[in-house]
Amino acid sequence: MKNLTLRQLRVFAEVARHLSFVRAAEQLHLTPPAVTMQVKELEEAIGLPLFDRQGRKVSLTTGGEYFLVYARRVLATLKDAEVAMARLRHLDTGQLAVGLVATAKYFVPRLLARFRDEHPGIELRLRVSASREELVRLLEAGEVDLAIMGRPPRELVCRAEPFAAHPHVFVAPPGHPVLRADHVAPEALGVWPMVVRERGSGTRALMDRFLDEHRVTPRIAMEMPSNETLKQAVMAGMGLSFLSLHTLGLELRAGELALVEVGHAPVIRTWNVVHLQSRLLSPAAEALRYFILEEGEAFLAEHDRPWLQPR
Known part of the structure; x- marks a missing residue:
């Protein structure tokens, strides 16, 4: 089967679809003798008859039915490759x-x-x-x-x-007492009020899991539905918070918020x-x-x- 060609597979699949050499020839823009020759060469390469021919009536043999499954897979894979290459040729639009x-x-x-x-x-x-x-x-x-x-x-x-990586950190307003320590144990977080995201948010779920792992019961002062509101609340001195580091760049650069150096933090997601x-x-x-x-x-x-x- 090493000498099979894609042309032979296409011809075979078309004859199998119509169960007619004449109809297949019309669809492929070939002559019926050319279609017959391609199928004959394919059968010789495989070593099995693929069609039963009784006058004008054509049907697949058992071998032909099995081979059709694999021929269609090969042709479908080739079509996928053609589509992929065509898509790549038009990447910039x-x-x-x-x-x-x-x-x-x-x-x-x-x-x-x-x-x-x-x-x-x-x-x-x-x-x-x-x-x-x-x-x-x-x-x-x-x-x-x-x-x-x-x-x-x-x-x-x-x-x-x-x-x-997606780091999450604890933050406080500048001058908060928690910032006097170079290192804060997670257990110490239970001392201070916290303003946090609402339940159901990914940030809240991550914070709850971190605090549960360290057996900390937070003092929730308020729940808020947005990162921007949380940051404003922390800057106003309402409490500590737990936020994605990627939301904090402007406030950290301006000195309006400060990172709390908590053990086992930042908490990394992806x-x-x-x-x-x-x-x-x-x-x-x-x-x-x-x-x-x-x-x-x-x-x-x-x-x-x-x-x-x-x-």
């Missing part, structure tokens, strides 16, 4: 909808600006979701091609690829780029996915480095 959780809005636009420098023909649309659940709905409905998020959705059959497995990515989406996986880690490491270095 098209539209792309990117969904992200609110925490990612602090860095994704700058990352996408770099992507646009390399692919100026791709039109980008951002959808910032107020909650993880909303982003999952957008992904499921096909309203976004790719999603940038922390916890991948277990409720969907999707491909989630981690591309960078950022993931996610897409549904049931949907073939567009050329633009494939280009962005590759860019994020290649560039995202270095981009965010540079962003995090000044704050994660020991004091």
Whole structure:
């Protein structure tokens, strides 16, 4: 079978589809004798008859039925390869909808600006979701091609690829007593009031898990639904908080917030780029996915480095 050709497979599959050499010849723009010759050469290469011919009536043999399964697989794989190559030839055009959780809005636009420098023909649309659940709905409905998020959705059959670390830290207003210590044990966090994200958010779930592991019962002063409101509350002196480091760059640089050096922190999660497995990515989406996986880690490491270095 080493000498089989794709032409023979195509001819065989077409004859099997119509169960007619004449009809297959018409579809392939060949003469009936040419079709007959291709099938005969294929049968000789395999060593088995593929068709029973009784006058004008044609049917598959048992061997032909089995071989048709494999021939179709080969032709389908070749078609997928042709589509993939065609998509890659048109990488620099098209539209792309990117969904992200609110925490990612602090860095994704700058990352996408770099992507646009390399692919100026791709039109980008951002959808910032107020909650993880909303982003999952957008992904499921096909309203976004790719999603940038922390916890991948277990409720969907999707491909989630981690591309960078996502540190979470404890913060306090400048001058807070907790900042007098160079190192704060997790158990000491139970002394101070905290303002925290609402239950159901990824940040809150991560904080609760960290505190539970260290047997800390937090003094919750208030729950809030957004990172921006939390930061304002901490700056106003309402309490400590637990936030993604990627939301804090401006406030840390301005000295409006300070990191609390808590043992076993920062707590590291990962950022993931996610897409549904049931949907073939567009050329633009494939280009962005590759860019994020290649560039995202270095981009965010540079962003995090000044704050994660020991004091």
